[in-house]
Amino acid sequence: MSNPAPQANTTASHDDVAVQTQQGLYIDATALSLHLPALEYRNNALYLEDVSINELAEHYDTPCYVYSKQAILDVYQAYADSFATLDHQICYAVKANSNLAVLGVLAEAGAGFDIVSRGELMRVLAAGGKASRVVFSGVGKAYEDIEYALNQGIACFNVESISELILINEVAQKLDKQAPISLRVNPDVDAKTHPYISTGLKDNKFGIAHEQALAVYEQAAGLSNIDIVGIDCHIGSQLTEVAPFIAAMNKVIELIHSLQEKGIELQHIDLGGGLGVRYIDESPVSIEDFAQALLPKLTELGLTVFFEPGRSIVANAGILLTRVEVLKPTKHKNFAIVDAAMNDLIRPALYQAQMAVIPNHLPAKGLDTDDMQPWDIVGAICETGDFLAKDRLLALATNDILAITGAGAYGFVMSSNYNSRPRSAEIMVSGDRHQLIRKRETIEDLYNDEVLWQN
Numbered sequence: 001m002s003n004p005a006p007q008a009n010t011t012a013s014h015d016d017v018a019v020q021t022q023q024g025l026y027i028d029a030t031a032l033s034l035h036l037p038a039l040e041y042r043n044n045a046l047y048l049e050d051v052s053i054n055e056l057a058e059h060y061d062t063p064c065y066v067y068s069k070q071a072i073l074d075v076y077q078a079y080a081d082s083f084a085t086l087d088h089q090i091c092y093a094v095k096a097n098s099n100l101a102v103l104g105v106l107a108e109a110g111a112g113f114d115i116v117s118r119g120e121l122m123r124v125l126a127a128g129g130k131a132s133r134v135v136f137s138g139v140g141k142a143y144e145d146i147e148y149a150l151n152q153g154i155a156c157f158n159v160e161s162i163s164e165l166i167l168i169n170e171v172a173q174k175l176d177k178q179a180p181i182s183l184r185v186n187p188d189v190d191a192k193t194h195p196y197i198s199t200g201l202k203d204n205k206f207g208i209a210h211e212q213a214l215a216v217y218e219q220a221a222g223l224s225n226i227d228i229v230g231i232d233c234h235i236g237s238q239l240t241e242v243a244p245f246i247a248a249m250n251k252v253i254e255l256i257h258s259l260q261e262k263g264i265e266l267q268h269i270d271l272g273g274g275l276g277v278r279y280i281d282e283s284p285v286s287i288e289d290f291a292q293a294l295l296p297k298l299t300e301l302g303l304t305v306f307f308e309p310g311r312s313i314v315a316n317a318g319i320l321l322t323r324v325e326v327l328k329p330t331k332h333k334n335f336a337i338v339d340a341a342m343n344d345l346i347r348p349a350l351y352q353a354q355m356a357v358i359p360n361h362l363p364a365k366g367l368d369t370d371d372m373q374p375w376d377i378v379g380a381i382c383e384t385g386d387f388l389a390k391d392r393l394l395a396l397a398t399n400d401i402l403a404i405t406g407a408g409a410y411g412f413v414m415s416s417n418y419n420s421r422p423r424s425a426e427i428m429v430s431g432d433r434h435q436l437i438r439k440r441e442t443i444e445d446l447y448n449d450e451v452l453w454q455n
């Protein structure tokens with residue numbers, strides 16, 4: 001697990017590389033490593049922390065997901081520092097990346113967790129997380145989920161409907177427990193993000209309409225085994241502006257005051273997750289500025305504050321490594337067929353997500369080399385939607401290793417076995433060390449649990 005001594009960083013300056021050509025193509029190469037804290041070129045070879053990508057690809061084979069432990073901790077710490085003046089809890093949204101090692105690193109740093117299933121709660125506990133720092137979100141909590149979470153003693157159920165509220169009361173009654181709850185209110189705020197990841201509009205399935213919230217709280221107050229402890233909202237994901245967060249917070253604070261008038265006192269306000277990251281050229285508000293914008297009102301409010309960030313903590317801590325299998329230039333398009341596919345990383349197909357693709361080695365002749373061509377980076381799956389990136393200006397050869405950046409969130413967790421493809425390995429690096437944190441599936445794993453029809 002040793003690697004060459006770190007060498008001088010030969011990364012070009014931002015001006016040299018953030019190039020958009022006339023055709024709207026991006027020269028991804030070095031530009032995008034600059035906003036990825038743990039990724040850099042040393043002597044033209046790519047490193048994540050102090051581990052060379054070459055070494056990782058050789059050691060673990062491709063495709064594989066690789067996460068920087070330090071990058072995860074740095075973002076978590078930025079949240080913790082930015083809200084240090086408030087009584088607060090950062091509840092990492094497990095669904096963004098639920099690998100036990102990732103959860104373990106965050107648990108050790110003191111994080112709480114936002115879960116959406118019993119499975120996620122079991123993962124948190126297996127990783128050393130504390131149930132008392134867990135909030136349970138999601139529109140469809142089943143009886144067994146609620147029972148398990150109550151028995152483990154979670155901090156709060158974020159309730160999304162009246163029927164869920166009644167079900168939680170019923171389960172709590174049966175277990176002779178009090179269930180701590182907050183209502184997830186839908187503030188009807190436009191998060192200005194992709195429609196599939198917008199959750200705080202009245203047309204979305206999430207939460208309880210703002211206008212109904214008071215009545216539902218009054219109903220909750222009358223239920224024997226419900227303890228009202230908070231209020232919650234989560235308006236969407238990959239938000240780059242602070243304005244929608246402020247609009248949602250203001251609506252929630254208004255509700256808190258109306259509840260106080262009715263004698264319902266809360267202990268916490270949960271403002272959800274959703275802070276965006278830079279994938280290509282987005283300029284999301286920084287965690288520090290996000291905090292500065294929210295702090296005055298939250299300080300005045302005086303309640304404990306919960307946040308549920310997922311993407312912003314892990315997205316840019318992770319890369320997906322893939323190898324170029326086949327180069328297929330055609331008259332109209334150049335296709336690079338790689339060994340990762342939409343089953344490994346579905347964000348481009350599902351959300352039209354743009355993710356940067358950077359080569360393991362910079363082209364020998366530098367960035368303005370004539371060898372560069374626009375390439376579509378595609379998988380080998382039988383779907384036209386099976387692409388990882390389109391129109392990227394790269395100098396490619398067969399067997400090149402490419403890193404798809406921003407892959408730490410909603411990457412591996414959304415992977416599947418479509419086309420009977422085993423899911424990839426996951427690796428974590430820290431300093432000059434690297435460890436396998438999930439072994440690659442074998443083909444046999446895929447059908448071992450299947451049974452032939454018996455005549």
Ligand SMILES: *Cc1c(COP(=O)(O)O)cnc(C)c1O
Nearest residue numbers: 093137237273274308309310311
């Ligand atoms: C998905 C989700 C989050 C995390 O969202 P990010 O955009 O990844 O920060 C937080 N809370 C709830 C309720 C969610 O569904």
